[in-house]
Amino acid sequence: MPEPLVPPAVPPAAAAADAGPHLRADARRNRAAILAAAEEAFSTLGPDAPVDEIARRARVGVGTFYRNFPTKEALLRAMVVAHIEPMVEAARAAAADDQPGEAVFTLLRNLARELSAFRPVADAVAASGMDVHAKGGATSDRLLAAVDAALTRAKQAGAMRLDVGVDEVAAMMGALCMSDIAAREPATFHRCVDVLCDGLRPVRAGTPGARP
Amino acid sequence: MPEPLVPPAVPPAAAAADAGPHLRADARRNRAAILAAAEEAFSTLGPDAPVDEIARRARVGVGTFYRNFPTKEALLRAMVVAHIEPMVEAARAAAADDQPGEAVFTLLRNLARELSAFRPVADAVAASGMDVHAKGGATSDRLLAAVDAALTRAKQAGAMRLDVGVDEVAAMMGALCMSDIAAREPATFHRCVDVLCDGLRPVRAGTPGARP
Amino acid sequence: MPEPLVPPAVPPAAAAADAGPHLRADARRNRAAILAAAEEAFSTLGPDAPVDEIARRARVGVGTFYRNFPTKEALLRAMVVAHIEPMVEAARAAAADDQPGEAVFTLLRNLARELSAFRPVADAVAASGMDVHAKGGATSDRLLAAVDAALTRAKQAGAMRLDVGVDEVAAMMGALCMSDIAAREPATFHRCVDVLCDGLRPVRAGTPGARP
Amino acid sequence: MPEPLVPPAVPPAAAAADAGPHLRADARRNRAAILAAAEEAFSTLGPDAPVDEIARRARVGVGTFYRNFPTKEALLRAMVVAHIEPMVEAARAAAADDQPGEAVFTLLRNLARELSAFRPVADAVAASGMDVHAKGGATSDRLLAAVDAALTRAKQAGAMRLDVGVDEVAAMMGALCMSDIAAREPATFHRCVDVLCDGLRPVRAGTPGARP
DNA sequence: CATGAATGAGTTTTCATTCAT
DNA sequence: AATGAATGAAAACTCATTCAT
Secondary structure, three states, rough: OOOOOOOOOOOOOOHHHOOOOOOHHHHHHHHHHHHHHHHHHHHHHHHOOOOHHHHHHHHOHHHHHHOOOOOOOHHHHHHHHHHHHHHHHHHHHHHOOHHHHHHHHHHHHHHHHHHHHHHHHHHHHHHHOOOOOOOOOHHHHHHHHHHHHHHHHHHHOOOOOOOOOHHHHHHHHHHHHHOOOHHOOHHHHHHHHHHHHHHOOOOOOOOOOOOO | OOOOOOOOOOOOHHHHHHHHHOOHHHHHHHHHHHHHHHHHHHHHOOOOOOHHHHHHHOOOOOOOOHHHOHHHHHHHHHHHHHHHHHHHHHHHHHOOOOOOOHHHHHHHHHHHHHHHHHHHHHHHHHHHHOOOOOOHHHHHHHHHHHHHHHHHHHHHHOOOOOOHHHHHHHHHHHHHHHOOHHHHOOOOOOHHHHHHHHHHHHOOOOOOOOOO | OOOOOOOOOOOOOOHHHHHHOOOOOHHHHHHHHHHHHHHHHHHHOOOOOHHHHHHOOOOOOOHHHHHHOHHHHHHHHHHHHHHHHHHHHHHHHHHHHHOOOHHHHHHHHHHHHHHHHHHHHHHHHHHHOOOOOOOHHHHHHHHHHHOOOOOHHHHHHHOOOOOOOHHHHHHHHHHHHHHOHHHHHHHHHHHHHHHHHHHHOOOOOOOOOOOO | OOOOOOOOOOOOHHHHHHOOOOOOOHHHHHHHHHHHHHHHHHHHHHOOOOHHHHHHHHHOHHHHHHHHOOOOHHHHHHHHHHHHHHHHHHHHHHOOOHHHHHHHHHHHHHHHHHHHHHHHHHHHHHHHHOOOOOOOOOHHHHHHHHHHHHHHHHOOOOOOOOOOOOHHHHHHHHHHHHHHHHHHOHHHHHHHHHHHHHHHOOOOOOOOOOOO
């Protein structure tokens, strides 16, 4: 059974701070601080959180911000990677799990949590005009592929309906997690995720025409 | 059977132009033009579409804009109302329909269309920092209540599962329509809506423990 | 003899304020004020005079600056035109003068004055990275053509050496006026202009020690 | 006859690297590298070439830059000296030459070349707001004095007109070399230098149509 | 009333200079 | 002594809002 693949509540900044290969200790600390501050700023201030504010929260001059990220867009890209990468790992682990049936559903629940945390960043990305599906395409494609693999194995194990594809799963999970219910009404949100997962299980035998 | 509850493709600006009780003809025309222009601007330019641009598209000076809406936020509020009101009407009609079973599902499909069209506005609202659920709360509550009534009647008619509430339906429908799939992948979007509707139908007899 | 074709010391801002066809009175005043302030600012503060400062000197908000000139570069272009246009006029008048011999030399002396006043702008243009010879090419070409015409008529009248072209005259006049002697040492500057003009006169037969 | 007074194409950085009396070998190398890099940077990037860029081109950290030059202005001063000093030497050599007649003209042609190479630096100096004539005054005065001496000896030798002074020669040569014709139109530039030199030769008695 | 010019705070980004490693 | 990370004061430009015409 897949262990808590990704450190649950920890902002993924730390994980992604090691972007540059050879970075001085303080530089690495700053990079991480900026990523964390950005996370916080976008959550608190919305998608238009100014760079100055992010720098201030990271207790860093604007100059340092721009030394680490040549552009606000560069920061956003780094944040996307920082968020998506662990999800890809988790999805791959789930696909490789020897109990694929349970693994997918645990994966989906984990993804739900991670995606919810990703929302502010995604909004900022959208607001900044850059197209996630164009730029980070590679990135999000990799996630999709990994999830697809996990779904496929679950189907082979007979733990999932055959008539739904990644596209639908991604669309509905994505939509749900990008909406503000996740933040506003966690209880309702989790119930929705459950319903969604539930709907993916195979229709039991002897159920005449249950669902087309 | 529910007639075309809401004038389908027509932008809802015209409908809501009559906000003020006694407005001179040209004033009303201006208000409507601004609302329509705003609709277009947010769709084209994104949630940060500037006031100047909206005025320009409405073929109106900025001054006129501010005579009609004291604030950009006021415009957004008006747009929210303009979008939600027809949906409320539709929901009420569905609740009053004498074939409640079919009426809800038609309603939901109509809401899906309307909500998708509402997305640019909702994004602008979100970006502007104002909380829809605080400010326009009354408005969205009324929609929720109307939909709830329709759902209840459908349940009474045995056309819908008893174990899902408005909250879940709203959450999932809302999420789906506010996500960008609606615009990006209409086909996938419609399939998701179908799946969702489908999942609301009652579990047929002889289906042992199909879904909890 | 050509009268002082161009209002000598007056900054050419006023002359060029009428760039837009239909401009409100105050708007036109502002445009002129900005051009004048820019002239002053570049002279005083050097080629990197900030936009804010120009606006301040024009007693105008930055916003007004940017309403009048969408870009700092646009301001510079306008200033170039404002400076070059009168010179073109002067050159054409000189070419049309019925005493072409005297007209050219008066013209050159006038151009010397105008070009000296143009220097701060030219420096700002150069510093801003835009290429005068590419962008305003049309403009400076027109000046060159007009001067060429005047030179040609003077040659025909036997008042000028035949073995020098516009290119050389422009190069030397331009260089002299763009250098800082004009501002730093007016006396030396004028002597140099005289020498230059003097060198353009035809070499008289049998005139020993002709030039003073 | 004056030998190649100044090492023609070699950037004068090396020559001026020995500003400090006792500098360790690598320190001297750094200083020279920075001066050379600055030369290149100003030529390529214009008068506003940033310090970071100069350091980068010198393959040196900014810190090292500031260890060698306390200020960007200090660098500029050093560059001015590095350029002017060889010219002073050349002028002195010309003044001491035993064929003063030819020496001056060779000198002037050499100065033309050196001054043209000096332009980017001079522009940077001008853009930086520092006044060459105030700060480096001593320096440029020494050049002027040396040239004056050379001119005087040429006049004594009857090789030059008596009615022009250093001021005029300096003004015109300086202007010509600081203008962008030197870089843009070398052919025209050289013709202008020739004309200028030509104009300095004594007017022969009874020489009709003396100048080609 | 309508218009669009004016305003200025706020945004992203650059660069000379300082200072910890 | 060298390095390059950190700093923060500008600079160019945008946009919601006000106000003279």
